[in-house]
Amino acid sequence: MDLYAENILDHYRNPRGKSPLLPQRERGQGRGPIQHTESNPACGDEITVGISLQNDHISEICWDGTGCAISQAAMSMLSEELEGKTLEDIDHLTKDSLLALLGVPIGPRRLKCALLGLHACKNALCQFQKIPLRSWSETVA
Amino acid sequence: MSLPIAKIRQAFPILRRLIDGHPLAYLDNAATTQKPDGVLDAMNAYYRTQNANAHRGMHPLAEEATDAYEGARGVVQKFLHACHSEEIIFTKSCTEAINLAAKSWGRTNLHPGDRVILTILEHHSNIIPWIQLKEERGIELQWVDIDDDGNLRFDRLERFLHEGNAKLVAITGQSNVLGMQPPLQEIIGRSHAAGARVLVDAAQLVAHHPIDVQKLDCDFLAFSGHKLYGPTGIGVLYGKREFLEHMPPMLGGGGMVQNVTEESFIPLDPPARFEAGTPPIAEAVGLAAAIDWLSQFSWEDIIHHEQQLLVHAGVVLSSIPNLTILGRFPLQPTPYNLPPRTGCLSFTLDNLHPHDLTEILGREGICLRAGHHCAEPLHRRLGFAASTRLSIALYNTPEEINRLPAAIERAREILTGKTADSARAHGRVANYKLQTTH
Ligand SMILES: Cc1ncc(COP(=O)(O)O)c(C=O)c1O
Numbered sequence: 286m287d288l289y290a291e292n293i294l295d296h297y298r299n300p301r302g303k304s305p306l307l308p309q310r311e312r313g314q315g316r317g318p319i320q321h322t323e324s325n326p327a328c329g330d331e332i333t334v335g336i337s338l339q340n341d342h343i344s345e346i347c348w349d350g351t352g353c354a355i356s357q358a359a360m361s362m363l364s365e366e367l368e369g370k371t372l373e374d375i376d377h378l379t380k381d382s383l384l385a386l387l388g389v390p391i392g393p394r395r396l397k398c399a400l401l402g403l404h405a406c407k408n409a410l411c412q413f414q415k416i417p418l419r420s421w422s423e424t425v426a
Numbered sequence: 427m428s429l430p431i432a433k434i435r436q437a438f439p440i441l442r443r444l445i446d447g448h449p450l451a452y453l454d455n456a457a458t459t460q461k462p463d464g465v466l467d468a469m470n471a472y473y474r475t476q477n478a479n480a481h482r483g484m485h486p487l488a489e490e491a492t493d494a495y496e497g498a499r500g501v502v503q504k505f506l507h508a509c510h511s512e513e514i515i516f517t518k519s520c521t522e523a524i525n526l527a528a529k530s531w532g533r534t535n536l537h538p539g540d541r542v543i544l545t546i547l548e549h550h551s552n553i554i555p556w557i558q559l560k561e562e563r564g565i566e567l568q569w570v571d572i573d574d575d576g577n578l579r580f581d582r583l584e585r586f587l588h589e590g591n592a593k594l595v596a597i598t599g600q601s602n603v604l605g606m607q608p609p610l611q612e613i614i615g616r617s618h619a620a621g622a623r624v625l626v627d628a629a630q631l632v633a634h635h636p637i638d639v640q641k642l643d644c645d646f647l648a649f650s651g652h653k654l655y656g657p658t659g660i661g662v663l664y665g666k667r668e669f670l671e672h673m674p675p676m677l678g679g680g681g682m683v684q685n686v687t688e689e690s691f692i693p694l695d696p697p698a699r700f701e702a703g704t705p706p707i708a709e710a711v712g713l714a715a716a717i718d719w720l721s722q723f724s725w726e727d728i729i730h731h732e733q734q735l736l737v738h739a740g741v742v743l744s745s746i747p748n749l750t751i752l753g754r755f756p757l758q759p760t761p762y763n764l765p766p767r768t769g770c771l772s773f774t775l776d777n778l779h780p781h782d783l784t785e786i787l788g789r790e791g792i793c794l795r796a797g798h799h800c801a802e803p804l805h806r807r808l809g810f811a812a813s814t815r816l817s818i819a820l821y822n823t824p825e826e827i828n829r830l831p832a833a834i835e836r837a838r839e840i841l842t843g844k845t846a847d848s849a850r851a852h853g854r855v856a857n858y859k860l861q862t863t864h
Pocket of ligand 1: 456457519520521522549551552598600601602627629630650652661800
């Protein structure tokens with residue numbers, strides 16, 4: 286199976302859930318979506334996720350950012366996957382579940398590309414729960 | 427005379443490697459060069475026949491290892507045209523060499539309000555040590571910008587120098603992104619006239635241009651062995667003896683002291699003062715072998731071959747629709763009649779991410795570098811998050827570069843689902859035929 290499989294390229298070319306996010310100051314005190322940015326220090330790629338909640342369910346997840354096909358496709362697929370789910374579901378997501386979602390072989394040099402979106406979502410959750418943010422090594426482990 | 431490229435390639439075993447059946451086109455030489463047999467053999471022979479610790483023992487092997495290590499210092503001294511061998515300090519890398527200058531000379535000689543002038547072309551290793559010093563010592567940093575063609579704004583440098591309090595100009599000898607060479611001789615002259623010292627980051631320059639530290643009159647110069655056909659794990663800081671003599675050691679340990687009591691120590695003279703701990707002996711031997719190997723060719727031939735290659739690369743890449751070369755290209759003469767671009771050039775393609783492009787090119791054995799190449803401020807200045815870099819060495823050929831257009835088109839098609847023709851419809855039209863020398 287090729288890294289640049291059709292489903293990956295389809296998500297890369299037509300990303301789902303990708304839209305400009307509200308700047309911090311316009312999001313109102315604590316009422317706006319949870320918003321969090323993570324970047325991949327190896328290449329400077331960056332993803333910001335915004336998660337809106339309704340009764341503990343994710344009513345909307347949108348994101349924006351720059352990056353390679355793998356990071357963009359992974360975030361696109363992840364945003365589809367998480368729609369309607371609970372915050373707990375984010376908590377239960379693992380590196381392996383994300384790689385299974387992608388369904389293509391991810392070698393070590395592209396692992397952080399694949400996990401950038403997951404890392405951003407996980408830390409959005411940490412931020413919401415007011416617990417310390419996860420390090421990259423925890424996400425990659 | 428032209429270089430015997432086929433014979434040169436024979437000396438590099440790795441160039442015979444196939445990647446998935448494709449011959450290697452190694453065009454990532456600014457990251458690290460490949461190593462010729464001469465270097466591998468010299469290091470192997472050292473370990474097989476002479477290995478011992480240097481400067482530590484009276485037995486025959488210890489003496490041979492010491493000779494090998496100090497002999498390597500002599501080779502570097504001659505290569506840089508340094509006045510004294512004590513002016514050559516071995517470090518683990520160019521990065522460590524610059525850090526040594528910052529943490530030893532900088533900490534001793536720079537005070538709050540003093541200014542260090544950098545250029546926007548710098549590699550992170552010639553930025554961060556100075557930012558650290560700014561945080562630690564309250565020095566000020568001033569950044570010399572480039573013009574839109576990628577050339578250094580000499581007028582800005584002069585203005586900074588005239589403003590006073592400039593104590594150091596820390597400048598690259600050759601950009602690792604744009605390949606442009608700032609006019610060092612001129613810069614050093616003006617800086618000295620304004621009372622500033624000059625440190626040259628020669629990491630990229632060293633393999634592409636002769637260096638004469640006495641003629642340049644630079645105060646410090648740093649490079650890494652691994653970008654000069656030598657091994658990793660060894661770098662060099664050249665410093666004028668008059669400065670080194672008054673600099674404190676950065677690291678403390680064995681091999682750098684005259685005597686030690688429970689309370690204090692008296693350090694040795696340079697260079698030993700700056701080489702605490704067991705040094706990279708085999709690596710020094712390898713570096714000397716690399717210099718010996720390179721010295722069989724004339725700089726004139728090397729520069730000629732590499733200029734032709736880089737111009738060829740520029741022309742070939744310019745023929746690809748929607749490909750943008752950073753800085754001005756085709757090659758234009760720059761002020762001061764210096765070679766316009768040397769060693770590397772970087773580009774962007776559509777809005778494709780360099781990681782995807784280089785991943786796909788890599789499958790065909792074409793090795794290019796993707797990212798910001800440890801020059802984030804420069805990329806921000808140029809308005810790109812990242813780029814793809816092609817960088818050459820004297821073993822590269824036009825034929826390797828000629829593989830790029832078709833391979834790049836295949837990558838574009840995979841990633842965008844569009845062919846060059848549809849891309850061309852949006853971009854500029856190219857009617858360029860591949861140019862083959864030889
Ligand atoms: C211009 C420049 N300076 C410094 C360095 C640092 O060299 P090293 O990583 O070998 O210490 C590099 C290497 O990429 C470079 O290109």
